[in-house]
Amino acid sequence: MDADVIVVGAGLAGLVAAAELTERGRSVVLVDQEPEQNLGGQAFWSFGGIFLVDSPEQRRMGVRDSRELALQDWFGTAAFDRDTDEWPRRWAEAYVDFAAGEKRAWLRERGVGFFPIVGWAERGGYDATGHGNSVPRFHVTWGTGPAVVAPFERRVRAAAESGRLALRFRHRVDEIVTDGGTVTGVRGAVLEPSDAPRGAATSRVAVGEFELSGQAVVVSSGGIGGNHDLVRSAWPDSLGTPRTRC
Ligand SMILES: Cc1cc2nc3c(=O)[nH]c(=O)nc-3n(C[C@H](O)[C@H](O)[C@H](O)COP(=O)(O)OP(=O)(O)OC[C@H]3O[C@@H](n4cnc5c(N)ncnc54)[C@H](O)[C@@H]3O)c2cc1C
Incomplete structure (x- = not known):
């Protein structure tokens, strides 16, 4: 396994989840399709x-x-x-x-x-x-917003420095991998590097593929205004159509 937990999305939800997990002794890979300069997502x-x-x-x-x-x-x-x-x-x-x-x-x-x-x-x-x-x-x-992001970014970076967490930018998760009904990891495309400033659109040109496995996957790819496709890809039929209320 690559880590105990794979966290998809390094917005505020992903940063909080990753910080809490690593401080409880779990290893984490935090994956985001955007470049590092977008860390914190919308919350910034x-x-x-x-x-x-x-x-x-x-x-x-x-x-x-x-x-x-x-x-x-x-x-x-x-x-x-x-x-x-x-x-x-x-x-x-x-x-x-x-x-x-x-x-x-x-x-x-x-x-x-x-x-x-x-x-x-x-x-x-x-x-x-x-x-x-x-x-x-x-x-x-x-x-x-930036002051809400900052404490969680600090904790995530500290975890990265201590080796408990790995950051994977420009990694776009396209699929949640399951085995016999159990989620075992994620799979997706490595996107070309981007030096676009925070908030600017980035390219979607794939230059490779990746797969990561873990005991658990946390999908924090955005709420309203975020990436619903990824949530839908793993949504059990038994729960009906996913719907966001605001
Ligand atoms: C201008 C503005 C003002 C706001 N003001 C407030 C406020 O005052 N109070 C409040 O409560 N809320 C406010 N919000 C809403 C709040 O900021 C967001 O709801 C919150 O930040 C969402 O955090 P998140 O981590 O869930 O999602 P996001 O910040 O959207 O982060 C999701 C991350 O997932 C990544 N991602 C998406 N799909 C994939 C994929 N397939 N593979 C890999 N990575 C992926 C994205 O690149 C992104 O980094 C505001 C939002 C905006 C834009």
Whole structure:
């Protein structure tokens, strides 16, 4: 095996997964189709607004929030109405628990700081019966997106220096490899090198092929606006059509 875990995509989700895995003693190969200068993906460009529920910043501003209200807002937005929405529903519950629980302390421990004024993004219908956040929950980070990426990039680079993690840029995963129904790795194309600046389009000219095997594969190839084809390629039929709700 090439590593315990193959992480596909070196955006914020991939960086966080890789950092957490290596700090728990796992070996990781972190693969991304873009060149190194794009490390951090969309999060580098983002405003860095973080969803927290019932935070000290909200309370200081007089915003009354709770896990129950946040969950009601989420369900009002997602409108889960199919049997196959079971996992998205469970994920929503777990995420709201995190946002109302350890998330703020977890981020602060890792060096992410918060601006004392909470914004009101994705407001939706302004009340708690429809879609959107019925109260302000958009916690802006000091330094915005780049400052959210930085602590996780530092940890990933430290893991690379210590030999627990290998970075593979310009490696595009085209397929998730399975053996008897078990995921065993990934396969794809090595793309030609690119010195395009961060955010600029890069070529898709393949100059080789690669295959990596691991005990587990984490697909973090982007959420909304990200690479859905890769997710679809390994999506079990039993879960119905993958759907993103925003
Ligand atoms: C301008 C802007 C502002 C935003 N502001 C906010 C905000 O304030 N608050 C907030 O919560 N969110 C915000 N977002 C959204 C947030 O930044 C993204 O949801 C988040 O960064 C996504 O992270 P990710 O790691 O899941 O995906 P991405 O950052 O998209 O990373 C996916 C990575 O996977 C790689 N990849 C894709 N396919 C393959 C493949 N087949 N093989 C190998 N690699 C592959 C890509 O090259 C990329 O590096 C904003 C986004 C933008 C663009």
